[in-house]
């Protein structure tokens with residue numbers, strides 16, 4: 001173990017990096033970073049010696065030594081192809097807030113700022129908030145983000161504001177070998193409603209995204225958050241979203257994990273009384289891709305409702321992981337929770353590991369879960385062939401139909417169209 | 433148009449068809465009747481190219497081609513259509529999507545451009561009307577949650593849109609109520625032409641009252657044991673199959 005860590009390129013480079021990280025002069029942030037460094041320094045990137053990481057070994061990440069990069073030139077057409085027309089847009093380039101590429105004119109009732117900028121100009125606004133939804137003890141990727149984050153964005157929706165347009169956070173990486181360690185803080189005031197879409201793309205092949213979102217939902221607030229992960233083929237991706245839901249709040253998450261060589265998502269939410277949480281997900285992996293999704297819903301108070309539906313499509317030698325944890329605390333009576341995970345294996349070498357975990361500490365609950373792993377039905381393939389559709393297209397149509405069920409759950413029409421095209425590109429069939 | 437000679441077919445080494453011979457000329461309507469398990473659906477599956485069947489002897493020639501050599505989708509594009517005894521449900525794929533994908537596959541095979549979107553809608557809607565279906569069915573997933581009778585009617589809708597040359601109907605009448613049977617039969621009759629042939633598998637004379645066959649065959653134990661005119665069906669209705677057992681046509 002010592003050996004692994006002495007090889008950890010990140011720890012070796014940290015002392016030289018530390019001075020350039022924002023908020024050096026803030027004692028509370030220094031404390032957070034020091035603690036994080038201590039946690040991370042003990043075991044480095046998680047390996048499969050830990051139960052939670054049984055299926056995903058990240059210890060090799062330590063050897064890559066990707067380093068922070070500045071905002072560089074971005075091809076405008078390429079960037080625009082990922083922008084949603086009907087949305088405000090925050091652009092982060094190599095993890096850094098790029099205000100000139102962002103489109104925030106006309107925003108009302110919402111404050112959007114670069115994280116590094118706020119840490120210099122108005123750090124009091126973040127004290128006590130940053131690190132509220134997740135701490136370094138969660139796991140070492142969170143600790144890594146705590147110690148290394150260089151920038152990100154803060155979005156604060158004022159109480160009672162109902163946004164009429166979504167806000168897109170477009171994460172782009174343009175530098176080979178870049179480490180994009182971003183930290184985003186999303187606050188939705190009491191009775192406010194917002195839709196946020198985060199898109200991850202790269203114009204270069206080899207880089208490491210390590211992003212953490214903290215989301216704080218006020219009483220009776222609503223947030224729809226969609227993650228569209230389209231990282232480059234060889235990219236390494238970690239994206240964690242950690243949510244605290246106040247009483248009566250509603251959190252709807254769609255997780256489209258379609259890219260990256262090695263990708264891990266955490267979607268965790270803690271629910272106060274009568275809060276509702278819906279987690280939808282689709283992971284599609286081919287070649288030697290490895291996509292890991294970890295969800296955790298904690299019902300802390302009575303009358304909470306959670307719905308979870310994840311689908312996986314694995315081809316070639318790809319590997320998918322779904323771990324869904326639902327925790328119902330002792331005093332979370334009348335919790336209503338459903339979890340479902342369905343997986344489609346398209347090749348004999350593809351693999352999926354699925355692990356629903358229900359931890360229920362009281363009797364007055366309604367909880368269910370179901371998991372399936374299967375292949376395309378040959379009788380369906382034949383039925384389409386018998387109507388003149390060739391076999392490869394028949395398989396694509398059926399796979400597309402399986403995956404599209406999740407895209408169909410997205411209400412935003414423009415986003416839905418974009419997802420549809422991403423799926424059709426993977427399973428070429430006649431478009432609708 | 434279709435010539436089946438001494439066809440022997442096994443499933444997992446178990447012989448099911450045991451020397452079946454049948455010739456169908458363009459424009460003819462043939463009915464096949466016979467006891468459960470005789471091999472009627474097996475014949476329909478072998479003709480449409482379903483996997484899992486081994487042809488151990490015999491031949492099938494379709495418009496001069498060795499039908500058994502062709503992939504299922506090529507058979508379909510060449511005009512062979514099977515209305516399934518048990519139509520398959522395909523969640524997530526709408527009826528109209530399937531109809532368009534199928535029609536375009538046929539057209540491409542014959543060197544024609546993709547169907548114009550407006551023309552396509554016009555064609556499909558006229559066929560929906562012909563079969564007295566609700567247009568809403570077009571936008572539902574293929575057969576998903578359809579009643580037994582609706583599934584059968586949907587099969588004929590597909591036939592009406594795709595205009596096959598050889599239309600195999602495997603118990604299309606089973607599960608249809610009295611009115612639906614009449615409507616579906618009228619739909620089939622409207623498809624009859626001098627070039628289009630039909631192979632109708634049925635258990636009931638009732639269907640043959642509406643769609644008058646040229647020839648009626650009895651398939652028992654993997655062979656055609658008797659063939660005759662429309663009157664044969666009436667005779668079967670009366671006497672059952674036992675008197676034919678062990679006979680060759």
Ligand SMILES: Nc1ncnc2c1ncn2[C@@H]1O[C@H](COP(=O)(O)OP(=O)(O)OP(=O)(O)O)[C@@H](O)[C@H]1O
Nearest residue numbers: 443444446448466467468469470471472473474475
């Ligand atoms: N996969 C299989 N394995 C073994 N036997 C099979 C298989 N499929 C069909 N059979 C058998 O083949 C025989 C013929 O079946 P088939 O479905 O062709 O009968 P059928 O004449 O269509 O009957 P029905 O009138 O009931 O529809 C039956 O005895 C059936 O059990």
Ligand SMILES: [Mg+2]
Nearest residue numbers: 472473474517
């Ligand atoms: Mg049958």
